[in-house]
Amino acid sequence: MLDVSDEVRAEIGDEEAERLLGGENAPDVYDCTSCRTPGHTGQVPTSTVLFVGEETAVLAFAHASCIPSQVVPVAEAQLQGAVASITAEGGEGTAVRREMPLQAELGVTSGLVLVGGEVQPALVVEPLGPIARPGTSGPVDVFLELLHEQGFAPVADVEQAPAALPGWSVLLAMGRLHAVLQPPAGGTAPQAWWQAHQAMQVADGWRAAVNKTRRVLVYCAPAGTIGSQPREDLLREALDRAAAAGRLVGAAMPLAGT
Numbered sequence: 149m150l151d152v153s154d155e156v157r158a159e160i161g162d163e164e165a166e167r168l169l170g171g172e173n174a175p176d177v178y179d180c181t182s183c184r185t186p187g188h189t190g191q192v193p194t195s196t197v198l199f200v201g202e203e204t205a206v207l208a209f210a211h212a213s214c215i216p217s218q219v220v221p222v223a224e225a226q227l228q229g230a231v232a233s234i235t236a237e238g239g240e241g242t243a244v245r246r247e248m249p250l251q252a253e254l255g256v257t258s259g260l261v262l263v264g265g266e267v268q269p270a271l272v273v274e275p276l277g278p279i280a281r282p283g284t285s286g287p288v289d290v291f292l293e294l295l296h297e298q299g300f301a302p303v304a305d306v307e308q309a310p311a312a313l314p315g316w317s318v319l320l321a322m323g324r325l326h327a328v329l330q331p332p333a334g335g336t337a338p339q340a341w342w343q344a345h346q347a348m349q350v351a352d353g354w355r356a357a358v359n360k361t362r363r364v365l366v367y368c369a370p371a372g373t374i375g376s377q378p379r380e381d382l383l384r385e386a387l388d389r390a391a392a393a394g395r396l397v398g399a400a401m402p403l404a405g406t
């Protein structure tokens with residue numbers, strides 16, 4: 149039940165792709181590189197995810213429901229760290245997630261959330277690991293603190309839509325999600341605060357809702373708070389729990405260019 153996308157196939161070659169699809173080189177059980185929970189290649193649809201540095205590539209696995217099969221460019225140094233840790237642990241691919249630069253990467257999920265009786269298009273942003281203050285190595289997770297400093301407000305009750313955050317916007321193009329933009333640091337052009345490796349497909353309903361509201365509610369929570377939720381009612385429940393625990397901040401953002 150393995151998916152090898154064309155872009156992954158192009159990187160690893162047809163022969164390796166066929167070996168994977170034949171089950172020869174794929175592990176039975178893996179830890180999903182996106183949500184970090186276990187998966188089974190024989191039981192659930194699984195995506196191959198290839199992390200590519202300048203010289204090295206590491207193949208990892210993810211639930212197809214979490215992320216599609218794709219190529220993720222990363223810095224070579226970080227990839228080398230991941231390769232070393234895999235070798236040391238004797239594992240196969242599964243160690244990738246722990247040492248990968250994805251620790252500093254953000255998982256972004258789109259969903260419709262019922263807020264004040266109205267269906268609102270939302271993005272839920274959750275880092276894949278603790279976020280240290282820039283220039284330090286942690287280990288304290290300061291993700292929410294950093295967002296407070298940038299103007300995101302604590303969300304105590306999901307029933308109340310968060311306030312607009314001036315200068316921030318969400319970039320959608322051709323019906324796909326490309327980036328969350330923040331105000332320019334020095335120049336005049338907005339900068340990407342988060343950018344999709346590959347333009348992210350959003351559901352038709354989400355796109356329709358955003359076309360109507362022209363704004364997106366962006367919620368952020370520290371790593372391990374929301375997780376990957378299979379349904380929007382469960383997403384809402386997870387947001388409620390995060391809000392109650394004081395682990396949710398949010399902001400309303402217009403579409404870029406509007």
Ligand SMILES: [Zn+2]
Binds near residue numbers: 181183185
């Ligand atoms: Zn997963």
